[in-house]
Amino acid sequence: MSERQQIAGGAAPAPDELASTLQGLAVLDETDLDELTEMVVSLRQLANAVELSLEEHACVAPSEEAVTT
C-alpha cells in the first residue's frame, strides 16, 4: 500500500474540542486556528497510517491477556 493510501483519514478537531483543549494554553486567532487544524489533521493522518501498518504486520493482534488493574 502506498504512503498516500495509508495516510488518508485524519479527522479535524471539532470546534468544541479545539476550544476545550486550548483553554488555558493559548488564545488563537482565526488564521492560527486554521493552521493548527491543518497540522492536527496531518498528524492524525500519520497516526492512522501507523495504526494501519501495525495491524497489517499483526503486531497488535487482540491480546489474549486481559488488561486488569
Added chain:
Amino acid sequence: MNTELTSSSVTDLLRLLDSGEVTAVSLIEAYLSRIAAESSLNALTTVFGSEALAEAESQDAASARGERLGPLAGIPITIKDSIPTAGLLTTCNSRSRENWVPTTEPLSVTRVREAGAIVLAKATPNEFLGIPSADDLFPPPRNPFNRDHVAIGSSSGSGVAVAAGLCAASIGTDSAGSVRLPAGQNGLTGLKATRGRVPSSSGAVEPTLQVIGALTRTVDDSRLLFEVLTGSSPTSVTADVSDRSSDQASSISSAPRIGVPRRYIETSPVEDEIGAAFDAALSSAEAAGARLLDVRPRGWAEGRMATFVVLYTEAHFSHRAWLKRAGGGYGRSARLYSLQGAFISASDYLHSLAYGNHLRDSVEALFDEVDVIATPTSPYVTAEAARRPGEHRKGLNTVFTGVFNLTGHPAVTIDCGRSASGIPIGLQLVGRLGSDEQLLAYAKAVSDAIGG
C-alpha cells in the same frame, strides 16, 4: 586573527595545549575574535566572553602548577541554547525564556563542562521544535558556505558555529535528525548515539527520541566527545586517543559490508545533487575495499510517521506548563507546533511506540547481513527546501534520520561532497544497537576513503 587555530580539530588543539604551544587563554582569545568578526551569521545567542577567559586563566594556572586537567581542558565549545546549562542563560531562542537561568542540566552536559571544555557561547536553535518565525527571540543562522541561505536545524547555530570557526565543537540535540542534519549541511561529523548511552535530559521524564550529541570537524573529535558525553573517557588526553583509534580500527572489517536501501532511497524525495554525491561516495568506499549490498528495509516510511506522532505528543507534554505560564512569549511557529500534540490520543501515542519496538527488531535483523547501512543524511540541500510547510509537518526532511530516533539505533553523518551552491552534503551511516564505537570506526574508514 589566528584562523589556523579556529579551524583546527579538537584533537589537534589538545595536542597544542598539551605541548604548551598554545595556552587556553590564547585559544579563547582567538575564538572570541572570530566570533566578533562573524556576528552576521547569527549563530550564537549569548556569548560568555569574560567568563570563558576567566576559566581559561584558571586552567592555564592549574596547568602551570602541574595539575592534571580534564580530557577537554581548554577546548572552546558552544552548547545549543535549548539545552539547559546550570548557571548560564538558556533562552531556547524564545521570548518565553528570555531571562531563564536553569539550576540543573543534563548529566552529559555536566560531564563535558567537568572535562574542562570552556563554554564560549550558547548556539542559536530553532525556537523549540518549530521552524523559524519573525517573532523568535533571535534571527535564524545563515549557512556559512552560502550566506544567501539560512541554516538547517534545529541545532542550526551549532552547525554554523563549528563550520565557521566560532568554536571547536558544539553540543546539540537530535530528536529526528537535529544533530545529523546541520552537521551534514556544514561539512561536519555528527553522531546520534544509541538510545540510553548519553544522558539527554534533566527533566522528570526522559524524552523517547532526544539524544544529546556533538557536532565536530572530524570523526576522531566525534569519538572523543562521545566518550566524554557517555562518561567513558579516560583521564589521559592525547596519547590514549591514538591508542583507542588503533583498537577500534582493528575491531572492524577491512572490507566492510555496507548495506544500501536502494528501493527506499529511490522512492524518497531525494534531490539529484544529493543522490549523485551519495553514489560517488559509495563508489569511493567500494574502490577502497568496501562491499555494497542491497538491503530491503520494511516499514521505514511508517516509522518516520510514528516518530513524529511521538515527538509532537511528548513535546506537548514538555511544553504544557510553560504554555500556561508564558505562552504569550512563544513565537507563532513554536506555539502551533507545541499545541498539536494535545490532539493525539493516548492510544495513537502507544501505537507509535509499539511500532518503534517492531521496527527496532526488524532494523537490527538487517545487521545479520551487513556491518553498517548507508543513506543520504538529508534529502534536500537547503533549509528552505527542508522547511516547505506541507513536507516539514510530515517530517519528509527527516526521511533518512528520524526512524533511527524511534528505533534507538546509532547513526552518524560524515561529509561527502558539495552542492553547486557550495552547501555541503552529508552521508549517514547506521550501526547495530550499542555499536557506537564500531560505527565511528567505520565512519572514519569511509570518511578516509571518500577523502573527508
